[in-house]
Every structure is written in C-alpha cells, then in structure tokens.
Amino acid sequence: MFPQINFGALAPTHLRGMIAGSFVLGGLCLSATGQSFSSAITFDEALQDYSHGDIVDPDAYGTMLYYSPRITVTPPTSSLTKAVIFDTLDPQTAANTSDPDLIPNTRGNVKTQDLGNIIIIQENNGFTTTGNSIDNPYKMVDDDATGGTVTFDFNPDTNVTIDSLRLTFIDLEKQGDISFIFSDGSISKTISGSAIQGDTSIVYGNGNANETRFYTAAELGLTSINKLQVVSKTSFAVDNIRITGSIPEVSSSLLLISSSLLFCFRRRRNS
The missing domain is CATH 2.60.120 (Jelly Rolls)
Structure with missing residues (x-):
C-alpha cells in the first residue's frame, strides 16, 4: 500500500493554504485548489x-x-x-x-x-x-x-x-x-x-x-x-x-515537483 503523505504539512507555511487534497503516488493523481x-x-x-x-x-x-x-x-x-x-x-x-x-x-x-x-x-x-x-x-x-x-x-x-x-x-x-x-x-x-x-x-x-x-x-x-x-x-x-x-490553482509544475518529492519519499521508505 502506498503511503499517504500530507504534503501541505511539508510545504513552507505560506504555501500550505494553497495545497489541498490527496497525493496518490501510484496513479500520480495530484489535486490542489486556489485560495x-x-x-x-x-x-x-x-x-x-x-x-x-x-x-x-x-x-x-x-x-x-x-x-x-x-x-x-x-x-x-x-x-x-x-x-x-x-x-x-x-x-x-x-x-x-x-x-x-x-x-x-x-x-x-x-x-x-x-x-x-x-x-x-x-x-x-x-x-x-x-x-x-x-x-x-x-x-x-x-x-x-x-x-x-x-x-x-x-x-x-x-x-x-x-x-x-x-x-x-x-x-x-x-x-x-x-x-x-x-x-x-x-x-x-x-x-x-x-x-x-x-x-x-x-x-x-x-x-x-x-x-x-x-x-x-x-x-x-x-x-x-x-x-x-x-x-x-x-x-x-x-x-x-x-x-x-x-491566488490561482497550484500550477502543474508545482504538482509535478510535488509528485517527484513523493516518489523520492517512497523510494527512501523502501530502501
């Protein structure tokens, strides 16, 4: 089972309000809303x-x-x-x-x-x-x-x-x-x-x-x-x-970075 990570808690304080939803590593399905x-x-x-x-x-x-x-x-x-x-x-x-x-x-x-x-x-x-x-x-x-x-x-x-x-x-x-x-x-x-x-x-x-x-x-x-x-x-x-x-929805580039960080986190957990 893939780990569930609250990426908002890992983000800088001023970005936490921007980041919402689940980050599902297996399907690379990331969601975020503007605020x-x-x-x-x-x-x-x-x-x-x-x-x-x-x-x-x-x-x-x-x-x-x-x-x-x-x-x-x-x-x-x-x-x-x-x-x-x-x-x-x-x-x-x-x-x-x-x-x-x-x-x-x-x-x-x-x-x-x-x-x-x-x-x-x-x-x-x-x-x-x-x-x-x-x-x-x-x-x-x-x-x-x-x-x-x-x-x-x-x-x-x-x-x-x-x-x-x-x-x-x-x-x-x-x-x-x-x-x-x-x-x-x-x-x-x-x-x-x-x-x-x-x-x-x-x-x-x-x-x-x-x-x-x-x-x-x-x-x-x-x-x-x-x-x-x-x-x-x-x-x-x-x-x-x-x-x-x-502020607009979190950009696709930020979501891609987020998914990459989660991937690295998963690999470190398995190593």
Whole structure:
C-alpha cells in the first residue's frame, strides 16, 4: 500500500493554504485548489526599517509573495516628488515637528494613536538630503499643504487578483478633500465625497485618523484592484494599505515537483 503523505504539512507555511487534497503516488493523481490571501503595507516592516525623514524608494518593497508594489507621489504644484516617512510614535517628532496634526488623535474612527510610520508628500520647504534621508528631519519633515497624489501600483503576479482593499488616511479636514481612484488597468472607478465610508463613521478634522471599509473589485466593476491613487486637495498622510486577493490553482509544475518529492519519499521508505 502506498503511503499517504500530507504534503501541505511539508510545504513552507505560506504555501500550505494553497495545497489541498490527496497525493496518490501510484496513479500520480495530484489535486490542489486556489485560495485567498491577505497582505498589508504599513511602512513599519522590519525589512525596510524606515525611520522618520526617510525617503520612500518607489520599489522598496520589491517582489512580495503575490504582488510587487510600486509607490510614487505626484505633488500638484511642485516638481519635487518625494514620499517621506513621518514617525508618529517618535518622542522627538512630537516635541519638534512643525506639523503636530500629523500625529493622530482619537477623534477619527481609528481610536488608537499607535500608527507608527505613515507616508506623506514632502513639501518643498528648502530641505536637504543625505543619502535617502532628509536632514534635520524633526524640523523639516512636513506634508505639502496643496496635497497631491499617492499612487500604489500593486503589479499582481499573473492570474493573481486583488479582490478588496482598505486604507487609513490622516489629517483631512473635510469630506470633499480626498478621493480614491481604483483601476484594473483598463477601467477606473473614483470614490469620493459621501461614498468614502468606514466600518464606523468617518470623522474629518485636523489630526483625525480614519480607516475606510473594504472596497471590493466586484462592487467597483473591476476585474482586480491593480492600482490605487489617493488624491487630496490639501495636506494628508496615508497608512495601512490592507488588501485581500485570490491566488490561482497550484500550477502543474508545482504538482509535478510535488509528485517527484513523493516518489523520492517512497523510494527512501523502501530502501
């Protein structure tokens, strides 16, 4: 009798949810199903190790498990295009910043001040840089009062779809100041005004942090949320881009590898 092996238990943790069913060695009949995943960009990831005043490299996140995000900013009134980290938890930030409204209060629907790093569009205030950081960051890091656009190109892997997305925004004074443009590469859908909603009511105001509800590709009429543009008419910050997605069925090549490993396992058992 051929051994029954739970190949999912032998797989790396991030692949176990992808692998299902029985692997019958004698008939080389392997089955697997696709599944969903969740992910987030928080700007607090250990790999990037961002600090207050660091300039965000558009390709800093490289290739993640199922997508390769690219982050760019477009200020409306300046050729300066810098996405910069603002550390809301650094005591020196609170003591020295020229924009205390970027340190979140608890008046929005996010009732915690523990946001850590957030991303802003740096204003052209005469700052200088050393390497990838702004000099004298506690004084010089400040968001552009004219707003701008932060763009997230998620670049999902082939056949991977991003099904839903939510985000946190900080320091927007009124409802009409911000809009979100979602796109699958062919079709775009703009959400603005009262259509911007959270799981609980969004409360606009200086220093308020608000999290949106999940917007789904289905309700937006998109095949996948491959791109998000956060567009503001005034100063703001963005944090915690949270997505859910679907991964395809395990490829035939992975199944072939699986069968080969099982064959080797069988031979070792018989030797």
